Amino acid sequence: MAHNVSRRSFFKTSFMGAVAVAVASAAAAKETFNPLTAEAAEIVAPIKETSEFPYTVDAKYQRLPGNKLLYQRVFDPEENKSPLKFKHDDVSKITGKKDTGKELPRINAETLGIKGRDATLTETGGIFFSHHDGTVLPLRKDELGWRELEVALDVAAWSVEYKFNGFTAPGSGPGGVIAHYPFNPVTNESGTEPVVIQGMYSWDNSKVVERRGQGRQWKFDSGEEASRIVKKAARFLGADLVGIAPYDDRWTYSTWSRPNLKPFKLPDGSGRTEYFPTDPYKFMKGEVETFGQTVFDADWEKYAGFKPKSVIAMVFEMDYEAYRTAPSILHSAAPGKSYSNMGEVAFKVANFLREIGYYAIPSGNDTGMSIPIAIQAGLGEAGRAGQLITQKYGPRLRIAKVYTDLELVPDKPRSFGVREFCRLCMKCADACPSQAISHEKEARVLQPEDCGPSENPYTEKWHVDSHRCLSFFAYNGGDCGNCISVCSWNKIDQWQHDVARIATQIPLVQDAARKFDEWFGYNGPVNPEERIESGYVANMVKDFWKDTEPTK
Numbered sequence: 001m002a003h004n005v006s007r008r009s010f011f012k013t014s015f016m017g018a019v020a021v022a023v024a025s026a027a028a029a030k031e032t033f034n035p036l037t038a039e040a041a042e043i044v045a046p047i048k049e050t051s052e053f054p055y056t057v058d059a060k061y062q063r064l065p066g067n068k069l070l071y072q073r074v075f076d077p078e079e080n081k082s083p084l085k086f087k088h089d090d091v092s093k094i095t096g097k098k099d100t101g102k103e104l105p106r107i108n109a110e111t112l113g114i115k116g117r118d119a120t121l122t123e124t125g126g127i128f129f130s131h132h133d134g135t136v137l138p139l140r141k142d143e144l145g146w147r148e149l150e151v152a153l154d155v156a157a158w159s160v161e162y163k164f165n166g167f168t169a170p171g172s173g174p175g176g177v178i179a180h181y182p183f184n185p186v187t188n189e190s191g192t193e194p195v196v197i198q199g200m201y202s203w204d205n206s207k208v209v210e211r212r213g214q215g216r217q218w219k220f221d222s223g224e225e226a227s228r229i230v231k232k233a234a235r236f237l238g239a240d241l242v243g244i245a246p247y248d249d250r251w252t253y254s255t256w257s258r259p260n261l262k263p264f265k266l267p268d269g270s271g272r273t274e275y276f277p278t279d280p281y282k283f284m285k286g287e288v289e290t291f292g293q294t295v296f297d298a299d300w301e302k303y304a305g306f307k308p309k310s311v312i313a314m315v316f317e318m319d320y321e322a323y324r325t326a327p328s329i330l331h332s333a334a335p336g337k338s339y340s341n342m343g344e345v346a347f348k349v350a351n352f353l354r355e356i357g358y359y360a361i362p363s364g365n366d367t368g369m370s371i372p373i374a375i376q377a378g379l380g381e382a383g384r385a386g387q388l389i390t391q392k393y394g395p396r397l398r399i400a401k402v403y404t405d406l407e408l409v410p411d412k413p414r415s416f417g418v419r420e421f422c423r424l425c426m427k428c429a430d431a432c433p434s435q436a437i438s439h440e441k442e443a444r445v446l447q448p449e450d451c452g453p454s455e456n457p458y459t460e461k462w463h464v465d466s467h468r469c470l471s472f473f474a475y476n477g478g479d480c481g482n483c484i485s486v487c488s489w490n491k492i493d494q495w496q497h498d499v500a501r502i503a504t505q506i507p508l509v510q511d512a513a514r515k516f517d518e519w520f521g522y523n524g525p526v527n528p529e530e531r532i533e534s535g536y537v538a539n540m541v542k543d544f545w546k547d548t549e550p551t552k
């Protein structure tokens, strides 16, 4: 006799059955969203919302100074006096594996022509930046994925971020863009002296003062209506995902800072001048000299003219095809493209708010920490590798935000099983060439002794050694991206994410869930050497350049 059991109650009574059905149907529909797996995930692993920030923040927590962020410290002359140190020189006790990252700083130093000692943070950062602006070709320049062709795509992808968004490396706060070749609108001649203008992350709120003076501040019927309209505008203007967080002082850097620049005459006989944060003439001789940083108190009233009430957090997807080529420099074009887009969209969203009479500060990585803001805005969870993981794109994304004095109704933090999955998965930690990502099973409240100078203690997470990561970037050419590329949540299609969600509820299959990707041929080898030596990266680079999308 046939039992009249609905699919819903079947799922409720059989977790294993749910997984079996989900996997079978997912396998049958490899490239598509699958409603059956989505329904199974909703029943077996329903999304949970919390009203508070979902991870422990100890009472001893203090805001991180913006000038202590890794990419800001590069410009601190003190950081150029001694070799870059890892938090743990030997991580084999944690990983049980060979410590492949140990020799990296010496390799970095040799790319600068330095023999016999390890590189400083400044030298390591200098090499990293010079790969991204095409000044120095990577050591691996003869390998597919690191050739001058791929370097050119990387430089092009980053060019808007570097040339137009503003010098907004993390923590820079109010800043500007240097127009190196301005023209005189009266004579139509190009000038030889640079001028500083506002970039995309412009702090210019003079329009708001004007609008309010004209009595033209738009009044919404309710906070709910304001939130809906602002989200619609942000999506229309180019954000892939949008959430609203309440303004929370904890995530604003305690200081803002930016590197000092000096003018240098170009050696091309043009008589033109450019500003640089490092001495370009010394750099060409293998020496890195920086000019320090200017540090500001993080004073909203003084620099922005208002105290924020809400933060609009926006997610920008990074290209899947490019990310499959990680750790090639071709993959680095994907974050470059998203960083470049972030500035444009954040600028537009800020200008929408300014037009209707509300203060707005568009922000990339500067001013405050984007990941906890995005978590508060309900966009995703924090994974093992320290990245935001969303349901739609996993960690394959970048985040921009807009601070405003418009009162919006915040979203709630949401959990869909990432933290539980990360406890057992560890794929990113296994794929990390510099062994920077902790293999500890549980996330925990990190103590000062666990953290380097750019890593904030007293919050609950897994440790990631940013010095090891940057060292590999500099050695590798471009950056790396293995941790994002191999993550089970990063694929374009939805069904694998739903299977992963279901698996978080079933300890026996969690390990198998990690292997689904490998069974279905996604993401390539996890072992970092094998990714390259097996030819996987080279094949993905060839695939990338094949024209698979219509161009007309």
Ligand code: SF4
Pocket: 385, 428, 431, 432, 433, 434, 435, 436, 437, 464, 468, 469, 470, 472, 473, 479, 480, 481, 482, 483, 484
């Ligand atoms: S990008 Fe990720 S995988 Fe690569 S070195 Fe850094 S932490 Fe490791």
Ligand code: SF4
Pocket: 383, 384, 385, 418, 421, 422, 423, 425, 426, 427, 428, 429, 483, 486, 487, 488, 489
């Ligand atoms: S690879 Fe695995 S452990 Fe790492 S962030 Fe993704 S799900 Fe978590």
